[in-house]
Amino acid sequence: MEILRYAAFSADPAGGNPAGVVLDASTLDGAAMLAIAADVGYSETAFLVPRGGGRFTVRYFSPLAEVDFCGHATIASAAAYAERHGAGPLTFDTNAGTVEVSTAVAADGTATATLTSVAPRTAPIVESDLAELMDVLGWSAAELDPALPPRLAYAGNWHPILAAATRQRLSDLDYDMAVLGELMARRAWTTVDLVWRESADVFHARNPFPPGGVVDDPATGAAAAAFGGYLRELGAVTPPAAITVHQGVDMGRPSLLTVGIGPDPVGGIAVSGAAVAM
Template sequence: MEILSYRAFTTPADRRSGNPAGVVIDADALERDEMLAIATELGFSETAFLMDVTPGLARVRYFTPRDEIAFCGHATIASGVALARRGAGETVTFATRAGAVPVAVDPRTATLTAVETDVHPLDEVALGALLEALRLRPADLDPALPPAFVRGGNPHPLLFVVDGVLPALDHDDEAVLAVQNRFGWDGTVPVVRRCSAERFVSRNPFPRGGIREDPATGSAAAGLGSYLRAGGHVATPATIHVEQGAETGHPSLIEVHIPVDGRIRVTGTAEEL
């Protein structure tokens, strides 16, 4: 077994960039409690445990310091790069609790193909509770991009805000976690600002992951791509870029590929810590 530390969705100009993730290769002998203990000791928002690793295939389980989750985008990117550096082929299919996730890999970059994602309006009761926990007002929301509930790798809400709201975002950690527990949301809580047709900025509270805010969230970026296509908010095919993590000290860049139909793809670079 090998325990590695990576940062994923890095930017070339900043050595602090990217979201830290644990990657545990050949974790077949570990029990669930041992995986959770390792994830807790590493202290990253997520750690990926790779098992049954063979050329082109791997079974993966993901743990936050609090619990197991179905999927994690940045730990998948990190795992793909880690396997590529150990001689994996051009594509590795990860068997996850969310479904099969093909990942194109090389020693610096990985592109994951997200699982099928559904997008629905966000329930008014859930929206009200979420706004209170985030310390936002209805007037802070972008009327052109309605709130949504996204169910893909991890179920999560998706909010869009007007200019000037993101820099001042100051959510209540415990209140956000209570809302996540109440409604069964496993992922982050993306709060997004559309800056142009191709550029988005996101802040993602993530108390369920044991941290205040996630520096880069690949699964949420895939959900954003599904939302934009489903609502006709982007002309497909399209590639968008999501900037995230500056407020955490770890600025990150996520590239999202939105085809006319079919599954969304997410690309990022990764470096070993």
């Protein structure tokens, strides 16, 4: 068994979000996968079980627990597979549903992948949960962007979305990890998607991830997909649309996520990025 290490959403191993990748986990059970993920120590490690014809059963583990879906580990796994077996379509059967993935390898050897999420959806945040979330983050209502109201968004995992009115508010991330983690565990939230809109199609994001033992996730493909669904449902973009999300900048691991938002109101959201071996 080979354990690979890739940085997703970057062509530079010093950027992006590190992920562990096991391209053939046929001999592993869940306990072994969790132990390996804890040893690797990245926010997520993906374990692929080949089913033939480019189809895989995929499970994702943080160092602390299994997660139904992980975007950056999907991009990393697909890129690693494409480098070894050639570019083409792949199908990942995850705990959240079936995720179609396409891959490409450029002339310079850079591998990229695009995942299409399960059908996204949104829901209101219960008022008491929103107040608790804002309190632990140290945010006030006056610091929110009124054009992008707080919501819960899903594209494989649930993420509360809070949009800051200024880049400075997004930069000043300081929270009690244990308190936020307890709230997120109660509500089954995976990351908190904190965003700031620079322009019509350019966003910046940060993603606290206490359930995975991570203070700030450098690139969160699942949250980007959920955010794309949120923007479509809100009418904040006109599909078909493409946006870019910059993440990881504040922590020195810049990542670039490209999000494709189709016109089908229940269609999956496409998230694309490069990945490179570390």
